Amino acid sequence: MKPASFAAAAAVFVAGASAAPLAAEAADLSISCGAVGAELALCEEGVRAWEAETGHSVTVVSTPNSTTERLALYQQLLAAGAKDIDVFQIDVIWPGILGAHFIDLSQYSDGAEDGHFPAIIANNTVDGALKAMPWYTDAGVLYYRRDLLEKHGRDVPETWEDLTETAKLVMDAERAAGDDDIWGFVFQGRAYEGLTCDALEWLHAYRGGTIVDGNGDITVNNPQAVRALDLAGSWVGEITPEGVLNYAEEEARGVFQSGNAVFMRNWPYAWSLANSDDSPIKGKVGVVALPKGGEEGQYTGTLGGWQLAVSRYSANPEIAADLVMYLTSYKEQKRRAIKASYNPTIAELYRDEEVLAAVPFFGDLYDTFTNAVARPSRVTGEKYNRVSSAFWNAAHNVLSGRSDAQSALAALEGELNGVKRRGW
């Protein structure tokens, strides 16, 4: 080979390599994505765009809708050191539980984490290692039927007592008018993690604490918490169908979106689905922060949200990390916000005009999203699931009428003391 052509070939090679450094050897990855609402399709689109840019191929694995079941699946995979999934979508409460199985992403992030909400980055940092990148954040919000409230001349409720009264009034009036299927308020009442989120909001609204406080002391048995749970217990059978005791997010949305509920507590993802073309309630829905508990209570919303983490057992950790950085980038989070109302974790996007035009309540509820109340997962660490399970069972017992709030919370305190004695 002549020197000149050799140099040319080398130049082509170098240019090609620098243009697509990762395409040099195409890798097969797999990512686990949630499948709640439009989540899976959205994840697929983001992944395909990354594939087109890099030449790698990615299998999208859908996971159970229930967070509790999803965690169980992950724990079995990770405890066995399975290489099957490279990128995991993990809940905001899991970095402490699963962190040991994930790599430190800060070596690949190139400082990108600085643009995200600091509270979430702190949440995802375990012993100084960035175990996951924030993908979207969440806070519980209140959906209401604007058309029905206007029709019956009611304001959007400020307190849970208002909500109870308004829901009853609108429901009774609509039923009298012939709509037999309508209910006042639906939420997540199944005995699972979602009920912990909902019930924590009731407690927090009444300034009844967060089950376990920042020092690890059990605070759940207090008069404000009793008030909150007593009110919630009074809903079932009155303004809430008894079936709510087995509803998760999608079941509640099913009832609300078919036009069979006046109010719904859910995460922001339900906004774009409620306003999709085939939705019977398109354009009739409003979103506000969850009400206060009485006049001296506070607006609330439980912090939710999902992160992306790379498995320690992955065969291609650096390529997987590149996928994570792509999916959590400004561009991709903006697309997800506009298309399906998933809350960005980058503060700047809440000032982006296109985002605000698509999801107006992102601007109004900015404070709710940044000040959402966190579940006590950090302080209880590996015991969090036990705490949460004991709490949702207590709440479930009150909702189903098997126990009153006073005795349920006293029993819960006893059970949590037992858990704490084994250390958290």
Next chain:
Amino acid sequence: MAEAANLHAAAPERARTGGEGSELSRAKVRSALLFLAPMVVVLFLVAGWPLIRTIWFSFTDASLSDIGNYGFVGVDNFYNSEWGGLLSDANWWTAVWNTLYFTFVSVSLETVLGMIVALALNVKFPGRGWVRAAILIPWAIPTIVSAKMWGWMLHDQFGMLNDLGMTLGLLAEPVAWTASPDTAMLAVIIVDVWKTTPFMALLILAGLQMLPSDCYEAARVDGVHPVRVFFKVTLPLVYPAVMVAVIFRALDSLRIFDLIYVLTSNSQDTMTMSVYARQQLVDFQDVGYGSAASTMLFLIIAALTLATITIGKVKLGGDPR
């Protein structure tokens, strides 16, 4: 009836073949052991080893997040004065009670219904082969699929069961079958009975088909009423087959997991011992404590099986007639 049962239970043991101490018989024993060895090894690997490991883990503080690293804690998982342990956990005893209640009610219903179906299928009528095949469909559908299917049928807002009940005027308002604590267990039992009655019917039918026809001919000649024939002839004769079927079903129900987990998740209204053990093992990552629950589950099932065999005077593996 009891006499007849005794008669069959006391069926003469088969005479043992081969003399003692002869070279030929020792060679036979050796080759028998040789042929048995693979099965013994496989049984040990797939059943014995996991069981021993579970029992071992129940005496440790192993955690799912780091399973290789654990310490021996004695019987702390079962009972201790500091945080109680399994035996002082009210939720565990609720789960034990739920399991026993579920097993008793569902197996009783399945036995009665299975017997009726088997008797019907034992009669010659045109198209019997087709009906026999059709009746097995609920049993053939994978449990997860049928549980999901029933989950939708039992749904409080969109379920067809409520729709049917309301249209026919049987229900005043929709019932939240799987959600309400009053009906959750009932719903689970209904689905289980629907699913496993065919299995029961099949086993009983097999027993019925082997009954000698001379008893029936004698009864017919004597002009005995059919109901009396059933209680005096059929039931005593088919009793061993029914007991084997009951034990199979009871063993199966005592470890029920999938149906209940799909229909009602971790709800305490229907939580069984298996659901409890899984929650401890996986959701709470507490392999030690969860293994203790699994060990207790094993002991309870073993004890109940022994009790049923003793009280019911069943000869497993004996001549069914």
